Amino acid sequence: MYQKSRSKVLLAIVAFVCMTAYSCKETQDSITNGETVVKVNLLGVANPTVSNDNAVSKKGKVGQEASQSKQVGTVPFSSSGSFEVTLTSAPQLPVSDESQSSASNRATAATDRSPLDENIKYKVLVYDADGNYITEKLYTNGVGDQDGIALDAGKTYSFIAYSVNSTTSVPAVVDGSKLTEASLKGIDSDLMYFSGKMTLAAGENNLDVILKHQYSQIITRIKMSPNTTGSITSIVTPIINPTHVSANLKLADGSLTYNGLNKLGVNVVFPALGKGLREVTSLPTMLIHPNESAGTLKFGSITIDGETKSNIVVPDLKVIPGQRYYLDLEFKTCTQNVEGGSGMNWSFAERKQGGVVGIVADGVFIPNGQALEKTFTAPGADYGFVFDILQLDNSFNMEVNGVKLAKQEIQFQVDAISSRQNIKFADGSSFSGKNTENGATLSSIYGLKGTALAPLIKVVISRTGEVTMFASKKSGGALYPLVLSNGNSFNTFLWDGAKTNVVKVTQLVDGETIIKGAGSGVKKVSCNLVK
Structure with a gap:
């Protein structure tokens, strides 16, 4: 009886050892030769930017600055107006080298990355180490959890991903059974590509x-x-040339071949202008071209500041395939100050007299809430009036030929005594408030200073009586458009370029009171750009 029990125990132990050994072997075989899953993580789209080595080629009509990624030039518009042209690469934000395609005919570039739009379709193809087609999978960006790709563990694969930025389809691969032969043919839409092992x-x-x-x-x-x-x-009809009708892409290395020139060029699409805009930005314009191209932008016609010109050409734009650029055209009018312009240098400390707060100007006490004023004359100013303010604390208004410029004192400060803040930047930013560009807090107006070349505030009165205002967000910085708010608005008045116009600058006293700057009537003059 004891012997039988002992035999059964030994038999059970042997069976357990055998089963364990088989299980371990099966697991090891599974790890070595079994199936695994590849999950595709689409991190976004790299928007390439110009590298410093090859952003600009030989010198052309749109010349190059010391910075290789910027091209600048001047294009005549009329005898008294021109476009300052700047072609720059998009901002550079480096991303992982994993995203670099192996395309040899496009320059190495830093990139900034943006998400692929929802519902855009893209395809992933898989080839083995010998370049044989294994499988493929079509994905729709942003649509739920999508299954991975089942492949063999321990093996090396090449992965190719591509898209044409479409929500409906992706083009079929031609000769896709071998990676060395596989290609995309005749692609005329926004081709995007990735390869990796x-x-x-x-x-x-x-x-x-x-x-x-x-x-x-x-x-x-x-x-x-x-x-x-x-x-x-x-x-x-703004049109950019040169561009091709389409291109073919070789999946193995990302190289491109190009199919026939598009003789009509590609249209640049701008939004509707309505009654007129001072700034307008196009949609991205896609160019299909090999190597570096000396491109041109041609306007059938453009009307700006009341003047229409036809066949305006922006030449010699050095554009490298696979890269994103900003083409900035700043319209400038050549003007000259007329006689009668004058400077201002008001700077009065806060004073108290008999318990009343105010200032002392020219020996006279002026209490808070009363106004200072200075008058300019502008004879023969056929283009209007410009008032540059270099320092302000903290409000002002103007009169043009007896009519107030704005219905209320233009107040830049949030905690003023005599009036409330009623002007802000067109982008929603405000002094002593939030800068919508970066979320930081802007300084109070009295904490900033400008220069003659970079004023703090600029007031422009046109020959038709239109008023535009600009200000800088920091001392010596760029000017941004301003808009009136909190019930304030500009009045309508007449400007007569053939006669002497009278402009009066006024300022309500509100503690320390400062205006430093200069104003003058202006007239159009020749730029000597057009013979």
């Missing part, structure tokens, strides 16, 4: 994909200089 481990593997644009993009921005009056009211 990975040796798969057991379990789940993650493939991080960053698609890269293969064609160039140019965003065109037209704006008017602060010294220029009026607005942009018409843009007709």
